[in-house]
Amino acid sequence: MITAAAVLTAAADNPKREFRGAWMHTVFQEQYHKQNTEQNKAYIRDQFDRLQNAGVNAVIFQVRPQADAFYPSELEPWSRFLTDNGSAPVPEWDPLQFVIDEAHARGMELHAWLNPYRVTTSKTQTLPQNHIYHKHPEWFVRYDGKLYFDPGLPESRQFITDVVMDIVNRYDVDGIHFDDYFYPYPVKGEEFPDSKSYAKYGEGMKRDDWRRQNVDQLIEGLHKEISATKPWVIFGISPFGIWRNESSDPRGSKTNGLQNYDALYADVLLWSRNGWIDYLLPQLYWELEHKTASYLTLVDWWNRNAEGRNMYIGQDVGVTMKKPDIGNSGEATQLRHKVELTREADNIQGNCWWPGYSITRNHGGVADSLAIDLQATVALPPLYPWISTTTPSAPKNAVIDGEYLTWQKPATNGTADDAVKFVVYRFEPGDPVNLEDAEAIEGITWDNRWVATDPGVYVVTSLSRVNQESKPTAPVTVK
DSSP, X not given: OOOHHHHHHSOOOOOSBOEEEEEEOOTTOTHHHHSOHHHHHHHHHHXXXXXXXXXXXXXXXXXXXXXXXXXXXXSSOBOTTTSSTTOOOSSOOOHHHHHHHHHHHTTOEEEEEEOSSBOOSSSSOOOOTTSHHXXXXXXXXXXXXXXXXXXXXXXXXXXXXXXHHHHHHHSOOSEEEEOSOSSOOOBTTBOOOOHHHHHHHOTTOOHHHHHHHHHHHHHHHHHHHHHHHOTTSEEEEOOBSOSOBTTTOTTSBSOOSOOIIIIIOOOHHHHHHTTOOSEEOOEEOSOTXXXXXXXXXXXHHHHHTOTTSEEEEEEEHHHHHHSOOSTTOOOSSSHHHHHHHHHHOTTOOEEEEEOHHHHHTTGGGHHHHIIIIITOSOOBOOOOTTTOOOOOOOOEEEEEETTEEEEEOOOOOSSTTOEEEXXXXXXXXXXXXXXXXXXXXXXXXXXXXXXOOSSEEEEEEEEETTOOBOOOOOOEEEO
């Protein structure tokens, strides 16, 4: 059991490796629609600068908010949160490629975030004429007045898979990300209308089990497709924060809230256990001692149920910064306590901030707290050893060229072990070269040069596509 006392008496140093994500949602974010192309580019650059300054190393950017696209697609229309009626932006640009380039330019990963089944978000919303709904209305159902792909249809699962793989094939994304919207959140008194697909494909199963199987098949199928195409592209899921309550299942948590397994038909532990995903990122959006869903209880529960895959914790910025810490720490917010609980946990490798815009707005001083304290050092992303444990080739010929430290990139051959990004370390003269010293990390770059004007001893290492690190270059001294 992770105890608060252990955390509060000995705060963990900032780790060398940690997932430090931020969700950047586009659904209902009208700024993208109101701004022109150049304004959107400037806005994204500014947002990413602010995230980088707060120590974020992975941006989870929503590119498919509701069966539409923040990128040019032959399968789905442009998103209504970017343009009108499915038309291309003028002048046309590719937001997904742009955010990949801007994230990588800042040493951050870019995970493409998609919502699999959601099609509309209101009862009155109409769809562009080039939407797949108009070609195959039989693939869809209406629930609470809103349209969804029917998860019970193989055709729906295949189309969603095609959309994901279109991104994987065309873009150099670091990850594919789904959040908690599988079967929709239940509406009291209304049954999800899948009787036709259940009659055709249910094969005598209980409907709840059949629905879970439908989602399982989507996740397993996507894992196989991604692994066969680009095995280094990470596949992550961010579920609602409660798998099951202990009152429903002795394996569940001591909570009393909505359950992933029963309400959304998402058996996320199965996906980790079977190796179909690379990380879980449960949304623990409650205060430390919430009566129904305590963060203290749930962070311990998810730590004990990582099932051999990486585990990151979703943090609600507003909730975290609103209330003071419990106990006698004297902290005005719960930020430090929550982060340190994750760092004390054996099977949790980081956090993700919801929403990322709260970081860029410095809500409650959160960005300041991260930048000067909890994320003050640069962190390498976590490892994914089930994909590869191979050490990548090291950079060569590190030299000072004017104000730049430059090096030669190793050759790549299209595998998970390619050296694609580089870590720059700086040590004080006379200090030993210690790659475990997080404070020595100057930054991560996809480039082969780094501004090195501060005096010190510099070395560079390579990171593979799954973040395995090479041996360092020979030291280079800047006087």
